[in-house]
Amino acid sequence: MAGVLALTACSSSREGTTAGGDTKVPAAKVSITPAQGAEKARPDKGVVVTSAGGTLENVTVQAGGKAIPGDFNAQKTQWRSRWTLRPSTTYTVNASAKNSIGTASQAASKFRTLKPKETLSASVDWILEGNKGKKYGVGMPIILDFDRAVPNKDLVEKALEVKAEKPVEGAWRWMGDQRVVYRPKTYWPAHQKVTLNARLAGVRAGKDIYGTRNLSRTFEIGAARIAKINLKKHKMTVSIDGKKARTVPVSGGNASTREYTTTSGVHLTMEKGNPVRMVAPGRKKGDPGYYDELINYAVRISNSGEYLHQTSGQEYCLGEMNCSHGCVRQPAKDALWFYRNVQPGDVVTITGTKRDLEYDNGWGFWQLSFDKWKKGSALA
Numbered sequence: 019m020a021g022v023l024a025l026t027a028c029s030s031s032r033e034g035t036t037a038g039g040d041t042k043v044p045a046a047k048v049s050i051t052p053a054q055g056a057e058k059a060r061p062d063k064g065v066v067v068t069s070a071g072g073t074l075e076n077v078t079v080q081a082g083g084k085a086i087p088g089d090f091n092a093q094k095t096q097w098r099s100r101w102t103l104r105p106s107t108t109y110t111v112n113a114s115a116k117n118s119i120g121t122a123s124q125a126a127s128k129f130r131t132l133k134p135k136e137t138l139s140a141s142v143d144w145i146l147e148g149n150k151g152k153k154y155g156v157g158m159p160i161i162l163d164f165d166r167a168v169p170n171k172d173l174v175e176k177a178l179e180v181k182a183e184k185p186v187e188g189a190w191r192w193m194g195d196q197r198v199v200y201r202p203k204t205y206w207p208a209h210q211k212v213t214l215n216a217r218l219a220g221v222r223a224g225k226d227i228y229g230t231r232n233l234s235r236t237f238e239i240g241a242a243r244i245a246k247i248n249l250k251k252h253k254m255t256v257s258i259d260g261k262k263a264r265t266v267p268v269s270g271g272n273a274s275t276r277e278y279t280t281t282s283g284v285h286l287t288m289e290k291g292n293p294v295r296m297v298a299p300g301r302k303k304g305d306p307g308y309y310d311e312l313i314n315y316a317v318r319i320s321n322s323g324e325y326l327h328q329t330s331g332q333e334y335c336l337g338e339m340n341c342s343h344g345c346v347r348q349p350a351k352d353a354l355w356f357y358r359n360v361q362p363g364d365v366v367t368i369t370g371t372k373r374d375l376e377y378d379n380g381w382g383f384w385q386l387s388f389d390k391w392k393k394g395s396a397l398a
Contacts, residue, residue, distance in 0.1 A: 046072025046115040048125035056129035061103035061220030061228060062173070065111060067125075068096045072117040081109045102177070102220030105228050106133045131220070134228035138174075139165050140216055142235050145289060145362050153240030156205035157286045158363025159383055160214055162233075167195035169224035171396035174198075177217045177229070183210040191394030193378060203388040205365065208242040208259060240361050245326075247346060249280060249370035252337045254346070256356070266352040267337025269329065271344035276373060278307075278343050283375030284384035285319040285366040287326075290357055292316065298343070299323065309343065314350075315357035319366050320380040326366065328353035 047070045052059035065088065067077050073094040079086040081104065088099040103109065111127040143161035160180065168174050175190050180200055188202035206212065213236040218229030247254045249270040256264045271280035277299070294316035301308040316327035325345045335341035336349055346368070348356065365384075368375075377385040392398055 043117050043119050043121065044071050045121050046070065046117045046123045048074070048113050048115050048123050050111050050113060050125055050127040052109075052127065052129040054127045054129065056127075058132040059103075059129050060222070061105050061107075061131040062222040064099035064102055064220075065109065066096065066098050067111065067113045069094075069115040069123075072115045072121075072123065075114045075116055075122075077111070077113045079109060079111050081107050101217045102222075102229075103131050104219045105131050105137075105230055107131050134230070135226040136166075136224075136228075138168065138218065138221075138223040138227055138229045139231060140218060140229075140233050141165075142214070142233070153238045153361050155287065155361045155363030155365060156208055156239060156242045156244075157201075157284070157365040157381075157384060158206065158237070158239065159286075159381055160200040160212075162198050162200075162214075162216065164196045164198075164223075166227070167224075169195075169227070170222060171195075171198075173221055174218065174223055174229075175396045177221045179215040179217065180212065181215070182206070182212045187388075189388070189392035189395050190397075191383075191391055192396060193394075199383060201383050201391065205242065206239045208239055211236055211238050243359070243361060243364040245356075245364070245366045247366065247368045247370075249282075249340055249346075249368065251370070252339065254348070264352065264355065266348050266356075269332070269335040269338075269342055269347045270340040270368075270371065271342050272340050273371065273373075275307075279373040280324060280340070280342075280344050280346060280368060280371050281320060281322065281373050281375035281379070282368050282371045283382060285324070285368060285375060286381040286384070287360050287362060287364040287366060288318045288320075288381055289362070290315075290317045290360060292357065294325065294327070296323070296325075296343075296345075307343075313345075315353040316345075317357060317360050318380070320375060320382065322379055326353070326356060 049068045051066045065079050077097040086099050088097050090097050108130045113125050115123045140162050184207040186202040190198050190200050192198050216233040219232050221229040241258050243258050245256045252268055254266040254268045271278045273279040293312040293314050296313050297310045298308045314328040316325040318325050328350050329347035332341050375382045375385055
């Protein structure tokens, strides 16, 4: 009998027996999907390994020498790959299981995922890409742009993961079919790193459309720089990490037209230039209200032509009245200080005008309450 037990314990294809020798226990049956030899496996289905009549002991999935992560269920009767698979890639799977008396079973599969007819790729907003090694403000959004319209927004959004060293609740919102934006419920806690993992490889973005590459970016949130501008009092106060750093006399839009009215609301600093050429939109030389000027130390805060910049004249307006074409003017020394210290995504809150900033004007995303913001998620 000892010889029989030794023989069956070494074979994954034979049934086991109880110690009494009179009750047979079938070996666990291990099944792998996709099956051995599959040539056009759908990458969005991943790998599923199941065990009938026993529990899984070990599952390894590899492609190109790299292990593919996955998770067992609570009973260890099933294993699933954590993310979708890469298209046009060969995978190998090896799995083992044991029945109730320890008899081992094994299974293997080698398969290849399909080559997609159409592909999808994504890029992070260019200011993130162009600001490598620098820091960002506490209002900074994460903006993903796709190279084509995304029909299956829910599946794409599920593949997007944001991790912060100091976690806060956040949500994605779709801004059309090719852009999705992430912002937290409240401003990011200062002085930390935030990582985006867009696990798009193998995601089925639409019929016959698959993502082909993952995208990962880590950026650093710097100091909490908050500028508060009251255009009724013609004053700006800048705080850094909660401490007042500077008080500046300013001049906003003269409000003679809607165009020349500075928008009230929560703005974010977007980009800067020295100098920036500013030309009156929709006007030609000789028209009333026409201007064409090079402006120093200009920091953009919207897509409707609003900047914080050095005044180009009319110094008497600073701290006294609103004289500009919609921008916020500052004295030279203050404009230089703001320009040198500003981070993309710093918060600029403006009050005191009759024109509100639209949430889709530049990075006006904080104009929406978080409850309204997250309704734009495909998973809401």
